[in-house]
């Protein structure tokens with residue numbers, strides 16, 4: 001029996017030294033230790049061993065099991081180390097290689113215009129304020145001298161949520177909110193989203209305006225025109241063509257509209273500017289004394305001017321964008337050109 005055990009250990013160790021694959025190792029494991037494995041069968045033979053020999057044979061069996069198991073473990077570790085080394089070699093990163101470079105994004109043209117105009121206005125002493133996009137009929141219209149059922153409401157095709165709540169159709173709504181809480185003199189600007197039921201190459205149902213309001217003593221049209229000229233020149237460059245036209249808004253008297261040369265045809269006339277060569281950019285005017293009074297400001301002592309830039313068109317002009325819709329499509333190819 002002792003010889004059989006010794007032979008089995010030697011034979012198994014020779015077999016183990018020859019294996020080239022982990023699966024061979026498992027086969028040998030089953031062949032030796034399985035239910036009908038060779039060592040298992042020798043162990044079963046213990047019952048026929050005379051009692052006085054049992055301790056010696058039992059110890060030899062245990063020793064054989066231990067030494068084969070240790071050999072298997074050593075070989076297993078050798079295989080695993082080889083597999084790991086191969087994997088590490090495959091996944092090796094050469095940190096001395098030059099990097100692929102990080103793709104940088106760019107500000108959306110409208111965000112960029114908001115930043116530029118805000119910087120210009122802050123440098124002129126304006127404070128920046130915000131107002132709600134879902135607005136009451138009162139602030140959007142009535143406090144701006146546009147009573148219910150007045151024909152001038154047709155100038156802005158608005159989205160009503162109910163009879164008294166509207167998606168702000170103009171940032172002018174913040175004028176009333178600010179006049180209510182501020183004491184003159186003050187100068188505020190308000191960038192924000194606005195909504196109207198309009199859609200073509202220069203009109204979008206959601207667009208952005210930039211409202212400005214100055215209230216002080218002796219504010220005049222000359223102040224408004226000179227401030228707007230400085231702002232436009234700082235924004236578009238000294239040689240941009242600017243045109244002031246008389247206009248009408250219920251909340252300013254007199255009122256003007258300001259146009260600049262079309263980004264698409266540079267003044268020649270095209271479909272973007274509907275053949276005029278110019279694009280309407282903003283409305284402005286001297287605050288109607290009625291608006292000052294509605295909002296609690298003494299119109300005999302104070303006067304004011306206000307302006308409302310269309311930021312989408314400003315962005316179109318600055319970036320030579322021919323259709324307003326490009327700015328709302330979220331097309332990465334378009335946005336990449338804004339870098």
Ligand code: FA5
Pocket residue numbers: 156169170171172196198199202203204205206207208209249252255280281282283284285306307308309310311312313324
């Ligand atoms: C107004 O909204 C006035 N609240 C502006 C104002 C403010 C006048 C203060 C006087 C004093 P208007 O409807 O013209 O005015 O719009 C102003 C600018 O917003 C336009 O010149 C244009 O550039 C832009 N705009 C108007 N509607 C749209 C639209 N649907 N899509 C894109 N831009 C628009």
